Each structure stands twice: as structure tokens, then as C-alpha cells.
Amino acid sequence: MATTDPRPLPFIYQFASGAIAGVSEILVMYPLDMIKTRIQLQVGSGSSAQYSGVVDCFTQIVKQEGPSRLYKGITSPILMEAPKRATKFAANDEFSTIYKKLFGVPQMTQSLAILTGSTAGACESFVVVPFELVKIRLQDRTSKFSSPIAVVKDIVKNNGILGMYKGLESTLWRHIFWNGSYFGVIFQIRAILPEAKTPSRKTMNDLLSGTVGGIFGTAINTPIDVVKSRIQAGTSTKYIWTFPSILMIYKEEGFSALYKGFLPKVLRLGPGGGILLVVFTSCMDFFRTIHYKD
Template identity: 30%
Template sequence: MADKQISLPAKLINGGIAGLIGVTCVFPIDLAKTRLQNQQNGQRMYSSLSDCLIKTIRSEGYFGMYRGAAVNLTLVTPEKAIKLAANDFFRYHLSKDGKKLTLLREMLAGCGAGTCQVIVTTPMEMLKIQLQDAGRIEAQRKLMAAQGQPSSSPAAAKPAVEKRPTATQITRELLRSKGIAGLYKGLGATLLRDVPFSIVYFPLFANLNKLGQKDPNVKAPFYVSFLSGCVAGSTAAVAVNPCDVIKTRLQSLQRGVNEDTYSGILDCTKKIWQREGPLAFFKGAYCRALVIAPLFGIAQVVYFVGIAEFLLDLLPRRRA
């Protein structure tokens, strides 16, 4: 694609539209990913993606698969907008000397985009994880009660009514008890996930997308952008999955029966490695790939088709 500069409002609108469509399509898989990553050895409630979704529908109904979706739909617009617009911003300024972007500069642009997005990503993920994992904690509590086993987990012993807080209630409690830092728990782990993800994703996407361009000044066909987004997204997602597992564990405020707690990134990494083995770092990896592939495929199609540019072009005509 030519370096034709798209206005910032158009970039933000395209990123927001892409995020809303993508999250709506793949959120149930994301919920399954969170629950699979959080369950520890000896406390397994789900054996696979399909098993998790089936059990979720049976116990919580169809809309149980969308627990936490409201948080994502609210915050995904600024998150995706910042990520896509920041990458374009850094790519533009890193190529101002008129030279073609080297792989290193493409990676630097991706690094900048990933660093910027955590401003929104961290509190969004923090709230989403609590809502997504509440059903797993409650299902485990019911199973233990049915088996007549005493629970050593204070969280699991609480009444069921306390297991389903809203995002607003969680936010208020975190702000009251820990201040703004409460919403940014796991910030370091989020950076460890999102910065490498963007370093891998954006250069890989850009180079795959170029393969479909017949002319440097002409956009690649939409299906090329879609497939490039899917391949780049799934590759980056699997590559950083160990960091995603650590981030998910650190951001979970409630634990199931006899599940470990963690004091930080190193403590979490050590306990997972020693008690669950190295493969535990790839829990939910295929779910994450299934989430990220269409999410970024859709994002890139919307971004490159230019839906926002079309909508913004209509405004002057209506005023006229």
C-alpha cells in the first residue's frame, strides 16, 4: 500500500469498528481460553475448548459465554484504535527519511504500538478476566459441595450470589481498596505479552500483505489483507502465549479450590513450571490463535477497506 496518509479520526473509527465486530464474533472462544488457562492441575473443570463451551451453556445459559463482553465492547474501540493508529504513526515517522522501512524499524513501530495500547488493555483485561472466570470458580464450588468435600479456598466458600459481580462493582472496589493501581495489576505481564506480540504481528502482516500487491501504490485485495491478518495474528498469539498465561493468572483476583496464588511474574513462572510443567505455558494457545486470527483479519480488512473514510466523506455532502 502506498504511504498515503489517512486522517487520525479515520484511523480511530476504523480501529473501533474492527474491534467491535471482531470481539462480538470470537468472545466465547476468548472466555474458554481464560478458563482453560486459569485451571490448575488437580482442579480441572474443562478438558478442551468444546467441553468448556458446552458446560458453560449448560450451567450459565447461552449468554454465559458472553460474560465480560460488555467490558470488551466498551474498551476495545480505544484499545484497537490506539494500537492501529500508533503503529501507523511510528511507521510514518520512522520512514520520514524517504527510505523503505527495514525489518528493524517495522519491529520498532510494532513495539511502540504495543507499549501504547497497554494504557487501555490492562484495565480491560483485568475486569474481563474476573467476569469470565467467575463461572469456573462457581462451577468448582458446586462440584466440591456435591462431593461433600470441604473447601480450603475462602473464595470458593462464599455464597454463589457473590460470585457474579458486575464490572462496575469490581472497578469501584479496586479503586476504593488499591486506587488506580488496582486496575493496572499485571501491567508488567501485559507489557511482556503485548509488546512482543506487536513486534511479531505488524512486520509479519506488512510483509505478507505486500505479497498480494501487484503495485506498491495499490492496496492489496481485501482477502489478502484478511488472510495476512489471520496468519500474522495467530503466529504472534501462539508465540507470546506463555506471557498470556502468566498475565491471566496474575490478574485473577479469585482462586479455585487449592489453587496457587502468585506474588509476581517470576513467582508465577516458577510455580507453573515446577507444579504444572512447561506445557502449562501453552494452555489455551489454540483458543488464543482462534480468537486472534479472525480478530486481526477483520481489523485489517476494515482498516484497509476504509469504512471510516467512506463515512467521513458522506458528512460534507449531507451538510451541503
């Protein structure tokens, strides 16, 4: 992801910046991810649904299972966030350079921003699938597992090591759509915002563009995320491939079912996208002061 300072940095700095940004976001926003998953996994609506909304889901979890349950499974995403976010931002920076040379374009354009974001998302998906699978199995209301290790042992025992990649296809689509939208919107928003001539203006621009990018990416990929959660939960064998499953949910539960969990997801990934961008660019700028100190 481009920053206001164009000087390049070695991969290790991109990796570290992405890791710090990802862990910062997950520590702040994780309870919303728990609520999102619970709502996405419930089949049915109205009186037949376990949770009627975000507040009801939050209240029931706290009252019936205790506040700590909101953070159950956080070990897996914490372990995932460093390589996930580092891969996202580093791949985006690397592919932006590759694509500009490949297409003979001196400056980034919105089309290239979408292409590099989508490619980075595809790379990211291969990193996150096992961690996402473990997280979903722990977040499920009916989960029998007490720790990530217990989940991994159960999956490997019953499905082999390749079982850890259940949901790869849906995860691939989810990250391609989200990252393409996220980076594409960030490029467009930055282009229309006032030039960042001060650190505070730069932070504001990053927060605003990252938040809008996160909201737009969430609106685009939520139906895929609903399918991914159901595939990885393993409670039903009828969800296999992404787009046929989207059509199945639409026919059986209606269009609104494709956006189950949208509110907690957008509440997390909207501001979360802003947090990511601010922390990442701040870390990159800090590392530039170290790398170019001479």
C-alpha cells in the same frame, strides 16, 4: 498500519477505523475469549482439571451456566475495544512515520514493522489494563460479580484506584510481543503475496496476512497471557512478575501449562487478526474517499 493507498489521513480517521475494526472483531469472537480465560485459570491437568478442552469447556458453560454466560463481561471489552484498537493502529501508523524519519529510511522494512508494532503495543497496554482486569474478574468461573461496575467498586475499595492497573507489567509484555509479531509478519506476508490490483485481491491479501500474523503473535505471547490471566484473576498471590511466573508454572505444571487456552486463543486471534486488518484497511480507504473527495 500501511494500506495499499499511501495517502495519509488525520488521526481522527485512524482512530475511527481502529475502533470500528476492534468492535467488529470482539462481537464475532468473544465466546472464544471466555473459553480461553477459563482454561488458563485452571491449575492442574488431566482428571484434576475442570475442563478437558475447548469443546468440553464450551459445553459445560452452556449446560451449567446458560449460553448467555459465554458473553458475560463483554461490556468491558466492548468499551475497551474502541480505544484499544484505535490506539494500536493509530500509534503504529504514527510511529512508522517517526521511525522512518529518525532512521532515514524512505520505505518500511520488516525490522521497522516489528519496532513500530512493539511500540504501538506498549502504548496500547496502558489503555487496556483496567478493562482486561474487569473482564478477567467477570470471566472467572468462581466470580461473585454481576457487572463491571461491581468489579470496579470492589477493586477501588480494597486496593485503591491504582488497583485497576494490576497486571500492567504482564500486559505490557503481552502486547509488545503480540503486536511486534503481528505487524512484522504482516509486512513479510504482504511482500510475498501477489500485488493487490483489485479490491477482492486486496481483501484476500489483508485477510491472509492478518490471519497469519495473528496466529504467529498468539504462538509467541500465549505463555505471557497465561501469567497475565492468573495475576489479574487475583485467586493466587504467588504470581507477581511475568518471567519468574512463567518459570514457576513450567516447574510446577510442565511446559504444556504455558500454552493453556492456546487453541481458543489462536482460533480467535488468527481469524480475528484477519478481520481486524480487513475492516481497518477498508475503513481507511473509505475515509480517504471522503477526505480527498475534492
